[in-house]
Amino acid sequence: MSQLEARRIVLASRPKGKPTTENFRTETVLLSSPSPGEVLVKALYLSVDPYMRGRMSESKSYVPPYEIGGVVGGGAVAEVVESNDDRLQPGDIVSGQFGWQTYAIVPAKHLRKIDPALAPITASLGLLGVTGLTAYFGLVDICKPQRNETVVVSGAAGAVGMTVGQIAKILGCRVVGVAGSDEKVRYLTEQLGFDEAINYKTAENMTRALKHACPNGIDVYFDNVGGDISDAAFRNLNTGARISVCGQIALYNLEQPDVGPRLLTPILIHRALVKGFIITDYADRFPEGVQQLAKWYRDGQLKFEETIAEGFDQTVEAFLGLFTGANLGKQIVRV
Amino acid sequence: MSQLEARRIVLASRPKGKPTTENFRTETVLLSSPSPGEVLVKALYLSVDPYMRGRMSESKSYVPPYEIGGVVGGGAVAEVVESNDDRLQPGDIVSGQFGWQTYAIVPAKHLRKIDPALAPITASLGLLGVTGLTAYFGLVDICKPQRNETVVVSGAAGAVGMTVGQIAKILGCRVVGVAGSDEKVRYLTEQLGFDEAINYKTAENMTRALKHACPNGIDVYFDNVGGDISDAAFRNLNTGARISVCGQIALYNLEQPDVGPRLLTPILIHRALVKGFIITDYADRFPEGVQQLAKWYRDGQLKFEETIAEGFDQTVEAFLGLFTGANLGKQIVRV
Structure with a gap:
């Protein structure tokens, strides 16, 4: 199997105060085929969220810190390109936490299959996520x-x-x-x-x-x-x-x-x-929450707004914009 | 029935910052006999508590403010001197909220009879209060x-x-x-x-x-x-x-x-x-609390410390001492 070029954004240094583009670095890596139990996914949408700022610091916070040189983690929606696990097939749309990269090899058990008929697939990053x-x-x-x-x-x-x-x-x-x-x-x-x-x-x-x-x-x-x-x-x-x-x-x-x-x-x-x-803290009650939110959404009682940045290269800018209030509703990036 | 001289401490002015003796005034009033449903009580012990400071201010707090010229309210233990209500007899020991005065005429329904055999009578101001x-x-x-x-x-x-x-x-x-x-x-x-x-x-x-x-x-x-x-x-x-x-x-x-x-x-x-x-906030669960506290006290698991000021004239000083940490445990005044 041929190798695939993937781009990923890593944390180059920990921000002091307001993060800047200097704190991030884009790398290109070569991905081979998924091992048994893994799938190769192509990212469609990435999530950028305020809580990520906390993970960029070294100090104790309510989420563990990112590592220097590691991919910036976070929610994403992707399409399965190649699967080495029975649970997922090429073409499936999935959500996961693999962060800021264009392609990734991920354990299938860490991905959740999305039904695009239920709601826009980005809803899994927002209203239903x-x-x-x-x-x-x-x-x-x-x-x-x-x-x-x-x-x-x-x-x-x-x-x-x-x-x-x-x-x-x-x-x-x-x-x-x-x-x-x-x-x-x-x-x-x-x-x-x-x-x-x-x-x-x-x-x-x-x-x-x-x-x-x-x-x-x-x-x-x-x-x-x-x-x-x-x-x-x-x-x-x-x-x-x-x-x-x-x-x-x-x-x-x-x-x-x-x-x-x-x-x-x-x-x-x-x-x-x-x-x-x-x-x-509420992980064991997620199904209750998703069910109620989806019902309100289907009934038209709950609207959902997204600000979409176009292109993987805009990821860092979209993240920085959170702190100046540039976004209306959920800020995501279309890869 | 002859009239009885009672002394009472009233709020003369609202403290600005730390209260001083200037904020209080002792008055002498003449009490006559209790009306039907009332009893005349002789104060034995008075409670002085930090929360009273809040009631001395005019501003909204979690307890209503005292009135200028009114008796400083608070818990007290007293002996019934004369009763015009079937529920209480002369010699009964009671607790109530009639505040800083040597004698008072109080509705019997606002008093609670204490059994001196259960615990020291001052416990109703402290551990069991x-x-x-x-x-x-x-x-x-x-x-x-x-x-x-x-x-x-x-x-x-x-x-x-x-x-x-x-x-x-x-x-x-x-x-x-x-x-x-x-x-x-x-x-x-x-x-x-x-x-x-x-x-x-x-x-x-x-x-x-x-x-x-x-x-x-x-x-x-x-x-x-x-x-x-x-x-x-x-x-x-x-x-x-x-x-x-x-x-x-x-x-x-x-x-x-x-x-x-x-x-x-x-x-x-x-x-x-x-x-x-x-x-x-817990008024409807007081019996549960008193029962548990009394049990621990009887079992010797819960000790109870009092600092007793001697004499009604020491009431204001005892109160002011709360803010300098003069007391160990519950500060009370023996009238």
Whole structure:
């Protein structure tokens, strides 16, 4: 069997603060045939996600660090080119975690076959994948939103945030999103049914802006960003508020420990519950989540937005854009 | 019926920052006989507690503010002098919430009769009252400590803290207390069975001191104090840590909003649960708590320490002493 040229993006160095293109390197490798139990796949779509920033640091985080010189790992959708395992055939569409490479040889058991008739195949990277499951369990299991409660979502125009807001609407809540442009704010209120949305970049005072948008206070806060926006949310909590800590993208690239108003006092005063989580905590309940999300999607209650970068060469730029808010919804790369 | 002179301490003005004697005033009032359904009681012991500081401020807190000119409310143990209700007879020992006064006329239904044979009558202010219940539910229900886990308690020589630590020991945990003097540290380890205790006033670096005392990290943190001590605890959390926010005494008297390291990042990284609470959240489970605490007390597994100030005139000083750590265990006043 002839050899195949594959391109892959590896971590060249660990970012200090904001990542740059210098932290990555593209390599070409030659792949031969898959061994027994393996398949050769051709990547179709790659996922770029904020959590990957955490894995680029050496320090202990909630996910293990990438190795220097190793392929940047993450979700991907691919087509099987050659199979040495009975479970998969050439032409099958699969999803897996093989990361930023154009071709890969992967154990078949690490891949999940996708039915393209059910939903767009990229949904496995988003609504029916880690993104949707994160929104679903982080909101429903941790925050237990009740009808007519007020739910605030930060990073609301990101893939997780917009899913959280839509689920909260399905559950009968008043939903307020915080996002970083007027265009995103309009999208959230006009396309996704958010009751209100706030552009944090132009709001004069986030505490007052949230107070105005949440006249009955905040019962549930789903936090993707941290920093000043979260400080403002904590100043508007109701008694018994629940806060899901899903991400802290505002802080990922800081080089110095950040300080802010102490939060244990409002947590005490409002008898609030705050819970950090990672979606793998819910691994044994994934089928329940996928089933519910797919049902809402089929019923037209849940929309799903993607920003697609064209070409493998755009992968690093697409990743860096996450930290400037360039994306609307799930950022993926078409290989 | 002749009239009776009663002395009472009222809130003269709201403290700004640390309370002083100037914020209080002693008044003498004349009491007549109790109306139907009421009893006249003679106070024997008064409770002074950190949470009272919150009620002296006007701002929204987790308990309603005292009124200017009103009696400072709080728990007390008293003897019935005259009764106009079938439920209580002169000589009965009762506990209630009538606050800082030498005599009071109180609705009988607001009093609970105490059996002096069961435990010292002051236990109803401490181990078998709000203090013990706060320790029990805040630890057992929120933190769910498991055998061999490491539990850290701040304000460990306070009434709640020492009860938390002892319960954690009963449950098979490694227990580390943080307190404010070498004498308290010795008391915790030598008398109450804490595995280790740290004097935060002499520790060079609390983060390192906790790391040293908790070689396996912190699974449960029961927080009575907030501030720097809590910051240090958050730097030593294990994955899946649970934090009960019971008090923030280090911050009660601050006049300016305090800042510190942002805590949502460690909460996310360690997938921690943080919950603020007030004991009245558990009102419907008080009988369960009292029963368990009384059983441990009878079995000799749970000790109970009091610092007793002698004389009604010492009430304000005893209260102010809470903020300098003058007390060991439950601070009460013998009238």
